[in-house]
Amino acid sequence: MERSYGEVLAFGGQLAMSEELPVCSGAEASLRALMRGNAAYLDHSRNPAELTDRIRVTTAHEGQHPIAAVVCCADSRVPPEHIFSAGIGELFVIRNAGAVMSASALASVEYAAAHLHVPLVLVMGHRGCGAVAAALQKHREPGALGALIAQVKVGVGHARNPREAERNNLIHSLEALGESEVLRDLADRGKLGFAGAIYDIRSGAVELLISE
Numbered sequence: 001m002e003r004s005y006g007e008v009l010a011f012g013g014q015l016a017m018s019e020e021l022p023v024c025s026g027a028e029a030s031l032r033a034l035m036r037g038n039a040a041y042l043d044h045s046r047n048p049a050e051l052t053d054r055i056r057v058t059t060a061h062e063g064q065h066p067i068a069a070v071v072c073c074a075d076s077r078v079p080p081e082h083i084f085s086a087g088i089g090e091l092f093v094i095r096n097a098g099a100v101m102s103a104s105a106l107a108s109v110e111y112a113a114a115h116l117h118v119p120l121v122l123v124m125g126h127r128g129c130g131a132v133a134a135a136l137q138k139h140r141e142p143g144a145l146g147a148l149i150a151q152v153k154v155g156v157g158h159a160r161n162p163r164e165a166e167r168n169n170l171i172h173s174l175e176a177l178g179e180s181e182v183l184r185d186l187a188d189r190g191k192l193g194f195a196g197a198i199y200d201i202r203s204g205a206v207e208l209l210i211s212e
């Protein structure tokens with residue numbers, strides 16, 4: 001798996017920054033830990049991570065040191081802490097319908113990377129995404145939701161089926177990370193890596209994105 005994590009990060013870096021990035025060993029370690037967590041989740045369907053009073057007290061006093069920033073959909077069937085068997089203080093999670101890289105989402109990723117020093121940004125789409133399904137339809141939602149779906153539509157592009165649309169939308173969100181000079185600088189210095197993934201809401205498996 002070591003080699004494939006490298007491939008996932010190389011592909012994620014290419015999408016996010018449009019260039020080959022130096023190897024970030026921290027990102028590889030985080031990715032390994034996340035996938036180990038997903039394997040435990042598939043095995044037990046419960047979270048074996050620390051969710052105790054002790055860890056609350058420790059992190060309240062000593063601050064947070066998450067291993068990754070995870071950008072994903074707000075869908076209630078896509079809870080990152082459960083999916084990766086993560087405990088208190090382990091994941092810096094940014095969620096909205098469709099996992100859109102909005103200005104506030106990008107700013108939150110910058111905070112996690114620049115101030116909390118997460119070595120990995122994982123953008124995770126999922127199967128059966130309602131926001132992506134809405135973007136494939138002609139019907140227009142009113143209000144702020146309509147504006148959000150319009151952003152998902154841009155991500156979906158010319159895709160005609162949900163699978164392709166989910167992949168396109170995920171890639172679009174990864175590409176939007178490249179707009180950040182803060183992230184680019186950290187990535188260029190080998191301190192930050194990027195990866196994409198699709199979560200299967202039925203099986204519980206996380207599929208890491210590699211080039212087709």
Ligand SMILES: [Zn+2]
Binds near residue numbers: 073074098126130
């Ligand atoms: Zn969704």
